[in-house]
Amino acid sequence: MKVKVPAEEDFKSAAHDERVTARLGLWLGICFGLCFVTGLLSHAIQHPPTWFYWPSRPVNLYRVTQGTHVISGVAAIPLLLAKLWSVYPKLFARPLAKSLVNLVERGSILLLSAAAFFELITGILNVAQNYAFPFFFPPVHYAVAWIAVGSILIHVAVKLPIVRRALKASTKGDERPGVLSRRGFLRSTGVVTGVAVVATAGATVPFLRRVSPLSWRTADLPVNRSALAAGMTRLDPGWRLKVITPGGTRQFSLDELNKLPQTTAELPIACVEGWSASATWTGVSIPDLLHAVGAAPGAEVRVESMERNSIYRVSVLPSPHTSDAKTLLALRLNGEVLNADHGYPCRIIAPSRPGVLQTKWVGTLEVLS
Amino acid sequence: MRWVLGVVGLAVLGYGALLAIDTKPVLETGFWFVGGTILHDVVLAPAVGVVGWLVVRVVPAVWRAPVAVGAAITGVLALLTLPELVRRYPAPVNPGLHERNYLLALGISVAVVWVLVVAVGVVRTARARVPAE
Numbered sequence: 001m002k003v004k005v006p007a008e009e010d011f012k013s014a015a016h017d018e019r020v021t022a023r024l025g026l027w028l029g030i031c032f033g034l035c036f037v038t039g040l041l042s043h044a045i046q047h048p049p050t051w052f053y054w055p056s057r058p059v060n061l062y063r064v065t066q067g068t069h070v071i072s073g074v075a076a077i078p079l080l081l082a083k084l085w086s087v088y089p090k091l092f093a094r095p096l097a098k099s100l101v102n103l104v105e106r107g108s109i110l111l112l113s114a115a116a117f118f119e120l121i122t123g124i125l126n127v128a129q130n131y132a133f134p135f136f137f138p139p140v141h142y143a144v145a146w147i148a149v150g151s152i153l154i155h156v157a158v159k160l161p162i163v164r165r166a167l168k169a170s171t172k173g174d175e176r177p178g179v180l181s182r183r184g185f186l187r188s189t190g191v192v193t194g195v196a197v198v199a200t201a202g203a204t205v206p207f208l209r210r211v212s213p214l215s216w217r218t219a220d221l222p223v224n225r226s227a228l229a230a231g232m233t234r235l236d237p238g239w240r241l242k243v244i245t246p247g248g249t250r251q252f253s254l255d256e257l258n259k260l261p262q263t264t265a266e267l268p269i270a271c272v273e274g275w276s277a278s279a280t281w282t283g284v285s286i287p288d289l290l291h292a293v294g295a296a297p298g299a300e301v302r303v304e305s306m307e308r309n310s311i312y313r314v315s316v317l318p319s320p321h322t323s324d325a326k327t328l329l330a331l332r333l334n335g336e337v338l339n340a341d342h343g344y345p346c347r348i349i350a351p352s353r354p355g356v357l358q359t360k361w362v363g364t365l366e367v368l369s
Numbered sequence: 370m371r372w373v374l375g376v377v378g379l380a381v382l383g384y385g386a387l388l389a390i391d392t393k394p395v396l397e398t399g400f401w402f403v404g405g406t407i408l409h410d411v412v413l414a415p416a417v418g419v420v421g422w423l424v425v426r427v428v429p430a431v432w433r434a435p436v437a438v439g440a441a442i443t444g445v446l447a448l449l450t451l452p453e454l455v456r457r458y459p460a461p462v463n464p465g466l467h468e469r470n471y472l473l474a475l476g477i478s479v480a481v482v483w484v485l486v487v488a489v490g491v492v493r494t495a496r497a498r499v500p501a502e
Contacts, residue, residue, distance in 0.1 A: 006418075013421070078445045081413070088414050110406065111382075117405025128452035129460050129467060134397040143388035144402070150382025157375035179424050179437045188438045195442050196449060199478060213474040214450055222465025229461065275466070341464060 011089035014182040015082075022166035023186055024083040025159075027193075029152065031076040032116070036149050038069035042272055043142055045354055048318065056324040059351035063270035066354065067204040070274030073123045074200050075193050080116055082189040105158055112155050115148035127203075127216055127274040203275040217275035221333075224271055224355060227340035230307040232361045235345055241329075243293050244366040250293045254345050257331060260284045260292060265326040271355035281349045283330035286322050295367045297323040303348050306363035315357040316368070321350045329362065417444075431493040439486035443479050450475045 014020065044052045045062065055061065097103035119141065126137050133140075156163070171182070180188055202212025209215075227233045240251040252260075263285040270276040287297035298319045305313040321327045327350040331338060338344040343360030350358065392398050420440055428436050453471040460467050 074449070077448065078441075081409075081417075081445070084409060085414060085417055088410075088418075091410060113406040113409070114403050115385075117409060118402050121405050122401070124449065125452045129463070130452040130456050130458075132457040133401055134394055135392055135401075140389065140392050140398065143385050143392070146381055146385025146388060148385075150378045150380070150385055153374050153378025153381060155378075157371045157378060160371050160374070179421055179433045184434055188434070188441065191438060192441045192445055195482070196445050199446060200449060213478045214446065214453070214471065215469075216453070216467055217465065218468040219465030222463060224463050224466065226462055226464065 006089075006092055008089045008093045010092075013185075014180065015086050015185040016089050017086075017182050018162060018166045019169055019171060020182050020185055021083065021086040022163045024079060024086055024189060025163065026167075027189075028076060028079045028083050029156070031072040031079060032148065032152060034068055034072040035076065035119070036145055038065045038072075039142070039145055041065050042069065042354060043138075046138075046272075046357065054318065054320070054352070056320045056327065056351045056353075059265075059267055059326060060270075061352040062354060063204065063268045063276045063352075066270055066272060066274065067201075067276060070123075070127060070204065071197055071201050073120060075197050076116075077120050077124070078189060078192045078196050080120065082185070082192070084113065086185075108151055108154050108158070112148070112151035115144050115151055118144050119148050129216070129273065204270075206278070215275075216273075217277065221269070221277045221279050222271075222275060223341040224273070225310070225312075225360070227344075227361075230305075230310065230361065232307050232344075233340050239345060241346065241362065242364040243289070244364065245293050245295050246367065247294060254331075257284055257329070257346065261288050262331075263288070263325060263328060265328060265349075265351075267326060267328075267349050267351055269349070269355045269358060270353075276355075280334050281328055281330040282332035282335070283328040283346065283349075285325045286317065286327040286329060286350075287325055289329060289365070290322065290367065293367070300368040302364075302366040302368055303359045303362055304364040304366070305359050306361045312356050313359070315348065315359045317348065317350060321353065324351060326351045329365075429494075431497045432490045435486045435489040435493070439482055442482050446475060446478055446482075 041054075042062075042065065045054050048054070097106060122133060122137060122141050122144075125132055126141070131137065198208065198211060199214045200212055200216075202208035202210070202215040203217040209220075240253055241257060243250045243252065261284070262282055264280060264282040266278055266280050268276050268278045284292075286301065290297050290299065290301075299322060300319060301317040301322050303315045303317060307313050317327065328348070329346050330343070330349045331346055333339075333342050338347065343362070346362050347360040348358050348362060421437065424433050424437050424440070450471050453467060453469075454475075
């Protein structure tokens with residue numbers, strides 16, 4: 001049997017109709033838009049510019065924005081595949097370029113497609129903690145997001161007349177042959193996208209916890225860095241929490257921390273890698289602790305872990321969080337003393353923050369301003 | 370409107386390129402950048418085409434839509450599971466994350482999908498037999 005490269009005209013099914021393409025493009029654009037905005041937020045929370053403000057309430061805010069980031073990313077996978085199937089015949093258009101403008105346009109689509117696949121592939125690998133790529137994920141995923149969104153904007157600018165025409169055109173009649181009708185293809189894409197979301201979203205959406213078969217979270221409250229990995233399985237019996245203030249340094253034994261007023265709060269851990277889980281945490285609220293050392297709530301607090309070999313061993317609690325009574329130096333989890341994996345002897349747990357900033361095995365707190 | 374979009378797009382794109390310029394290793398990252406779209410255009414999309422072609426020729430008309438949707442869901446679920454199944458480095462040992470037999474989870478999910486495909490196909494076949502009034 002001879003296999004020949006198909007020509008653009010060989011693709012006859014209704015999926016390749018521009019009315020299908022425009023609608024899929026719109027849905028995909030919404031998903032990428034959500035991904036981009038929530039991604040920028042997550043980036044800004046972790047690397048805050050001076051003008052940036054992120055509130056500590058509602059406590060689930062970051063959980064929702066980052067959950068949206070990952071869910072819209074998962075939804076974009078079937079949508080991107082459907083969109084590219086819709087325009088796949090154009091890949092075989094000959095000549096390769098009718099004009100310089102046409103060449104630039106085709107090049108920009110290659111760039112768009114490359115950036116889109118790169119974001120979705122690295123993203124889905126990262127939530128699986130499958131670090132197969134040869135680079136450090138966050139800065140590269142962040143940079144290529146700008147490339148993807150820039151080329152989407154250029155693509156929309158180029159195609160706007162066709163998009164307008166396609167969205168306004170009558171959706172009745174002139175059906176083409178094929179497995180699915182135009183509407184059928186769109187509906188089916190919707191179904192596939194819905195299944196992809198339901199199959200994974202249980203990692204962060206509570207009522208889907210027992211539903212999603214492919215969820216990367218497989219317990220009620222996962223641990224993202226174990227005590228073993230961090231080298232924090234044993235605590236020096238003479239351990240003291242050091243609290244550095246502009247006025248001097250105070251030390252607290254675990255016993256003394258337990259004797260300070262205790263606050264209990266229901267707070268989520270919301271990981272940048274797309275899972276989240278709520279639990280009941282008890283400990284000294286940061287405003288109470290600041291009062292105890294003669295500092296004012298609302299001052300920024302630098303949190304330093306006792307673990308040595310992690311780029312995430314230090315975090316800074318911003319002003320809205322250090323004045324929030326639900327920001328805890330937690331000593332207990334669901335009523336029991338923290339275990340080593342959850343950060344014994346004490347950890348930070350603050351509302352509406354990425355999990356990577358909920359520093360465990362805290363050794364030093366430093367009041368900054 | 371189009372020009373504004375285009376210029377803003379170019380600026381955003383340029384900023385991204387600026388951010389990406391120092392990424393190391395250059396060559397391997399470049400492969401990763403173009404790899405997805407090339408794999409799609411050369412392997413995945415032709416495979417979809419072949420499956421569609423087979424569905425049209427092998428599957429009876431009333432069964433085509435459910436079978437095609439079932440195949441699409443199977444493919445997408447398999448792609449979503451792949452990062453849990455094939456690892457270059459072992460996953461970090463994190464209690465409560467990735468502790469599942471994902472091949473089994475995928476198998477069960479796909480089985481449920483195809484049970485539904487058969488159910489829809491049977492209903493459509495029955496409906497097609499009833500003469501329209």
